[in-house]
Amino acid sequence: MDIENEAGSVENSTSTLRDACLEKALEAIREKGVEGLSLREVARRLNVSHQAPYKHFPSKDHLLAEVIRHCLRDFAQHLRASRRPEGGTPVPAADALRSLGQSYLGYAATHPLEYRLMFMTSWPEVSRELGLASDARAAFEILGETLKAGKQYPSAKDRDRDAMFIWSAIHGTASILQSEAMAYLTIEPEEIEASVSHGFSIVETLISPRQP
Amino acid sequence: MDIENEAGSVENSTSTLRDACLEKALEAIREKGVEGLSLREVARRLNVSHQAPYKHFPSKDHLLAEVIRHCLRDFAQHLRASRRPEGGTPVPAADALRSLGQSYLGYAATHPLEYRLMFMTSWPEVSRELGLASDARAAFEILGETLKAGKQYPSAKDRDRDAMFIWSAIHGTASILQSEAMAYLTIEPEEIEASVSHGFSIVETLISPRQP
């Protein structure tokens, strides 16, 4: 009833409260962690009754799953943008992979909350029936496309093996960079930078091994 | 008062209930997830009042942190064991890294709950003051030692860069293998096996690049 009318959002006139819930949920998670998310808190932030959100989400887990889906799509869009940065001219194939990798790490660095939600939080049970996995796969396939454009593979399986390794390495890097261990340890930033760059070089020689 | 006297555990006579709490907490997490962990549930499983655990842990988070510490130490011990498997004769340096890697992935595969707890769950706030990070670092340093034994590095920093990359790649692999996405996707097991092996090969050529 008392939903704040944020700037813009004209086109999105269907079920304002639903979107507002998603927004405030993310905000609440940002402040108090996933564990601390509470439907009542979301309702309170929107000045509605504690039951209002239930008209749009069957349960707290459904809300959380939708928040994660939102992040997945935003993330995928962010990755896609790395292939045509600003100007509109596509990145040359040789640089596409590094560009994608930096885009990936950049997202993880600037959206740690969202990254954690997507890839380091155990999804709620209902995510399965809500088909969250297909949103995750969409993001993964951007890497596959980039590889395909940059190198001739004898078979799709060979490409997938490379993709799997690269995805693992970069996800591992991203998740270690923002893990608790990293926050508690003391490592000079320049050394981290060097490590990451080292990793990129390794992956690049993996992709184009025959060029002198 | 009514703590079950499990098999053995004679040497561990100091504060039986404390250890029992840790044990039952892990059990409860296994059944109902980290989110579902409740101190009262732990107490109930031990036939003890809902406040008894508070005599040993200042808060639920302290209990959880101790559970994680327990996992970290067990994990480190598991990794160390990979260097001297069963018989007592150490693994030759050339195979040490792959052996360590398989040990790592093996642990993640056979103890998914513990792995998630250590590396994919956001540690409770109190972990910082409880010094959990040093337990995590102990596990990481096993990799550093293995690298040092297998290759001459010009400097410790160079070694750390390799270690960082390898750790990232293998953590990424482990965490993707047991991620939600993997559970929801459909990939043939043999293909997964091939991808993992592919990754190992890449890392091995990284370590010994000059051998034909």
Added chain:
DNA sequence: CGCCAAGGTTGACGCTGTCTACCGATACGG
């Protein structure tokens, strides 16, 4: 003996997710 601390108990408080019931609009078929 007196006393104190350790480790257990019960009870209460405010928070949570969710079930149920109610209530006002608004659309729509007769």
Added chain:
DNA sequence: CCGTATCGGTAGACAGCGTCAACCTTGGCG
């Protein structure tokens, strides 16, 4: 134009949670 059903909101109740406070029992020690 009048039911009436549905949609999106409200209010109340319930059990379970973490945690604070108070109390009780027991064993060791000056």
